[in-house]
Amino acid sequence: MAVLEACDIHVRFGDRVVLEEISFAVEPGEMHGIMGPNGAGKTTFFNVLTGRVKPSRGEVRIEGEDVTGLPSHRIAARGIARSFQIMTLFDEFTALENVEVALPEFRARGFDGRRAAVGDRGFESAARAVLAEVGLAEKAGIVAKDLPYGDRRALEIAVALAQRPRVLCLDEPTSGLGSDGRARLAILIARLKGRLSIVTIEHDMEFLFGLADRISVVHWGQVIARGTPAELRQNAWVQRSNLGRLQ
Amino acid sequence: MKTPPHAEKLITPAMLVLGLVLATVPLWISRVGLYPYLGVEILIWSIYALAFNLLLGTAGLPSFGHGAYFGIGAYAFGLTQFNVAPSLWLCLAAALLAGGIAGALVALFISHRRGIYYAFMTIAFGQIFWFVAIKSHGITGGEDGLLKIRRLPVDLGLVSIDLSSNTALYYFVLLAFMLAAVGLWRLTHSPFGRVLSAIRQSETRAAHLGYPVRLYKFAVFTISAALSGFAGGLFAMAQNSAFPDVMSLHYSGYIVMMVLVGGGMVSFWGPVVGVVVFLVARDVIGAYTTSWMLWFGLLFIAVVLFKPEGIAGAVQGWWRQLDPRRLREGARLSQVLRG
Amino acid sequence: MTPPLLVLERLKKVYTRGALVKRPTFTLEADLEFPESRIVGVLGPNGAGKTTLFEMITGSNAPTEGRVLVAGADIHRVKYKERDRLAIHYHQSYQVRSFSKRVPSALLARSPTPKPILHLFDEPQFNTQDGYIGFMLDFFRKLRAEGKLVFVCLHPTARYHLEILKEIGESFLLVHGGKAVPKASFSELVVDERARGYLGPDMTATAEALA
Numbered sequence: 001m002a003v004l005e006a007c008d009i010h011v012r013f014g015d016r017v018v019l020e021e022i023s024f025a026v027e028p029g030e031m032h033g034i035m036g037p038n039g040a041g042k043t044t045f046f047n048v049l050t051g052r053v054k055p056s057r058g059e060v061r062i063e064g065e066d067v068t069g070l071p072s073h074r075i076a077a078r079g080i081a082r083s084f085q086i087m088t089l090f091d092e093f094t095a096l097e098n099v100e101v102a103l104p105e106f107r108a109r110g111f112d113g114r115r116a117a118v119g120d121r122g123f124e125s126a127a128r129a130v131l132a133e134v135g136l137a138e139k140a141g142i143v144a145k146d147l148p149y150g151d152r153r154a155l156e157i158a159v160a161l162a163q164r165p166r167v168l169c170l171d172e173p174t175s176g177l178g179s180d181g182r183a184r185l186a187i188l189i190a191r192l193k194g195r196l197s198i199v200t201i202e203h204d205m206e207f208l209f210g211l212a213d214r215i216s217v218v219h220w221g222q223v224i225a226r227g228t229p230a231e232l233r234q235n236a237w238v239q240r241s242n243l244g245r246l247q
Numbered sequence: 248m249k250t251p252p253h254a255e256k257l258i259t260p261a262m263l264v265l266g267l268v269l270a271t272v273p274l275w276i277s278r279v280g281l282y283p284y285l286g287v288e289i290l291i292w293s294i295y296a297l298a299f300n301l302l303l304g305t306a307g308l309p310s311f312g313h314g315a316y317f318g319i320g321a322y323a324f325g326l327t328q329f330n331v332a333p334s335l336w337l338c339l340a341a342a343l344l345a346g347g348i349a350g351a352l353v354a355l356f357i358s359h360r361r362g363i364y365y366a367f368m369t370i371a372f373g374q375i376f377w378f379v380a381i382k383s384h385g386i387t388g389g390e391d392g393l394l395k396i397r398r399l400p401v402d403l404g405l406v407s408i409d410l411s412s413n414t415a416l417y418y419f420v421l422l423a424f425m426l427a428a429v430g431l432w433r434l435t436h437s438p439f440g441r442v443l444s445a446i447r448q449s450e451t452r453a454a455h456l457g458y459p460v461r462l463y464k465f466a467v468f469t470i471s472a473a474l475s476g477f478a479g480g481l482f483a484m485a486q487n488s489a490f491p492d493v494m495s496l497h498y499s500g501y502i503v504m505m506v507l508v509g510g511g512m513v514s515f516w517g518p519v520v521g522v523v524v525f526l527v528a529r530d531v532i533g534a535y536t537t538s539w540m541l542w543f544g545l546l547f548i549a550v551v552l553f554k555p556e557g558i559a560g561a562v563q564g565w566w567r568q569l570d571p572r573r574l575r576e577g578a579r580l581s582q583v584l585r586g
Numbered sequence: 587m588t589p590p591l592l593v594l595e596r597l598k599k600v601y602t603r604g605a606l607v608k609r610p611t612f613t614l615e616a617d618l619e620f621p622e623s624r625i626v627g628v629l630g631p632n633g634a635g636k637t638t639l640f641e642m643i644t645g646s647n648a649p650t651e652g653r654v655l656v657a658g659a660d661i662h663r664v665k666y667k668e669r670d671r672l673a674i675h676y677h678q679s680y681q682v683r684s685f686s687k688r689v690p691s692a693l694l695a696r697s698p699t700p701k702p703i704l705h706l707f708d709e710p711q712f713n714t715q716d717g718y719i720g721f722m723l724d725f726f727r728k729l730r731a732e733g734k735l736v737f738v739c740l741h742p743t744a745r746y747h748l749e750i751l752k753e754i755g756e757s758f759l760l761v762h763g764g765k766a767v768p769k770a771s772f773s774e775l776v777v778d779e780r781a782r783g784y785l786g787p788d789m790t791a792t793a794e795a796l797a
């Protein structure tokens with residue numbers, strides 16, 4: 001069964017129809033890429049999947065269960081984690097604190113006001129393990145706003161991973177990264193792949209074609225093409241594009 | 248607010264020092280030209296300011312009508328004393344409860360709001376409570392206030408301590424202040440406090456991490472209002488009366504000013520600094536001119552313009568410059584520059 | 587007999603200026619019929635009225651005279667909510683549905699079709715770098731294969747724009763000088779004097795080489 005599924009999603013803002021009849025399913029362990037030109041509705045689609053925007057029609061399902069219209073915290077609690085196109089970290093928190101607050105066990109104690117959060121061994125060791133996974137082990141104590149850009153991007157992923165999600169939704173994770181940063185991220189995603197499902201919005205075709213199992217091309221609020229990288233590559237115009245030239 | 252040192256401790260060295268210093272106040276306050284009652288006032292307003300700052304500084308929720316809960320606590324203290332039983336514990340519990348219930352009621356209506364809308368709603372509700380207090384002459388005494396509230400003795404079963412002298416009351420209120428400070432320090436640095444701080448930094452992010460943001464906003468508003476009500480109860484006892492003016496918009500403004508001038512946004516203790524500066528300024532400047540509020544207003548503007556982190560922020564800045572590690576770094580830097 | 591997919595029946599749009607004496611500032615006329623499914627390339631200089639034409643066809647801009655019949659129904663007499671079951675206007679990257687509501691919806695007719703049969707793409711952004719062109723063209727072809735009528739409006743400024751038109755256009759529509767003129771093929775388009783003037787010498791040469 002698909003872990004995360006969307007059927008016939010419709011979203012309209014004023015007189016703009018931003019999503020029309022989008023359907024989509026992520027299988028367990030799959031890495032699904034979403035690409036498309038600016039303003040095509042990719043982020044809006046993520047917003048629908050994660051409960052930020054309520055679709056006017058259509059259904060979102062997590063493991064077969066209808067979750068359409070649930071508030072975002074309920075959807076997050078069901079194992080859908082996301083990163084944002086414009087980074088949103090807790091800037092005043094250290095890297096460690098950012099990750100700790102994302103842990104499900106931290107969330108379970110969220111209303112606990114009687115014990116200290118600082119110096120809790122359980123939270124700290126779990127959070128350090130996640131930071132090590134994204135290569136930030138040494139930077140645990142640095143306040144998020146003082147981290148260099150690449151590390152902030154990595155921290156965003158750490159925060160999402162800390163939620164131990166079933167599906168990880170990343171909105172343009174490579175934006176603003178140099179080639180080093182991209183390579184580092186590609187290695188990380190390749191390692192995560194299979195362990196959990198990943199949906200990534202990405203403009204960088206080279207990045208996506210190298211990692212994704214399937215790709216959906218979104219334009220005019222619709223899926224205009226879908227297939228494996230090998231299938232999509234057959235297209236003559238793709239061959240002519242930068243991506244084609246790379247091979 | 249960055250996590251300060253000793254955040255994990257229940258009682259910090261700073262708390263001990265502060266407690267000891269405050270304990271000596273009645274010994275010298277008259278000698279520096281002030282008077283013991285000022286100490287009582289400072290402590291009560293400090294509890295109120297810390298409670299307010301849980302909302303503003305930690306959770307980032309601007310409440311500009313907070314005087315309502317302080318005032319409701321004051322009335323609850325007096326009314327319980329007159330109508331139920333003249334027991335200190337009962338009356339204080341009633342003040343806490345009344346503030347909390349009023350807060351919960353308001354929180355129910357505003358917790359889904361953000362920013363300026365949130366602020367406006369708190370003002371509107373604050374005004375409603377104030378108006379009701381003035382108009383319900385039969386219950387609150389209207390503008391004349393609720394008079395003849397007694398300073399009830401501390402009843403410990405075997406012994407009973409009289410609080411009618413300002414010094415005795417001072418030590419009782421000091422105890423309450425220390426308990427409130429310990430509790431709030433722990434709360435601020437608990438998982439709950441961390442989530443509140445996360446909500447202040449980004450509600451959206453917190454929601455996408457699975458936190459029911461509205462529920463947290465509801466909870467923190469209720470807690471803050473309850474504790475403000477408790478402070479209000481102490482205040483009614485201290486001044487032997489309860490008046491609607493503490494519920495008015497400009498009194499609600501004072502608490503905001505105290506907290507911001509003191510540096511509540513960057514430091515747990517900032518609000519206390521603000522209260523001390525505000526009340527001492529009122530008496531000292533007030534002795535020379537009736538328009539002392541003008542001068543304090545100017546100070547407030549200066550702080551907002553030049554040092555938005557408040558007095559506590561400025562002190563933290565100097566402290567950091569004096570930090571031996573910084574000094575060592577500086578030495579190394581100058582070595583590098585020379586070499 | 588099924589009605590033609592689209593009929594522009596003595597369609598005319600006039601924009602005027604002046605309160606008392608109305609002087610026309612813009613006119614556009616079309617009298618055309620598109621009986622069946624195909625991909626139509628639409629060209630014309632800026633301001634010639636390509637978007638106005640698309641708006642009239644999708645029912646968001648009322649014509650001064652004449653009618654637009656989609657699947658036999660006058661789209662301007664169909665309920666606003668159901669007009670997107672006849673035709674859809676795609677702007678650069680999203681769809682627009684804006685209708686000026688003059689007549690109460692209750693007085694209007696229902697759409698004869700459940701799904702849109704006209705798809706009008708207004709200056710989609712083609713960029714050779716990203717490789718989306720191929721998927722966009724495939725999408726047009728898919729709609730065409732489903733029996734839809736597809737209009738793709740494009741303002742050629744580079745060789746690949748002409749390649750795109752040549753690759754997918756089964757017939758063309760030149761919007762120029764207040765008229766929408768049909769062209770049966772790319773080669774017929776290239777020999778038209780107005781088209782050559784609009785394309786300019788360089789693009790004309792490129793187009794001739796392609797034709």
Ligand SMILES: Nc1ncnc2c1ncn2[C@@H]1O[C@H](COP(=O)(O)OP(=O)(O)OP(=O)(O)O)[C@@H](O)[C@H]1O
Nearest residue numbers: 013018036037038039040041042043044045085680
């Ligand atoms: N809250 C909103 N209100 C109104 N319009 C919106 C809103 N959110 C998105 N839009 C519009 O929806 C369309 C799709 O936006 P979206 O952000 O989903 O695109 P995208 O594919 O993520 O683009 P990009 O590649 O630039 O990130 C745009 O035209 C945008 O202006």
Ligand SMILES: [Mg+2]
Nearest residue numbers: 042043044085
């Ligand atoms: Mg986006």
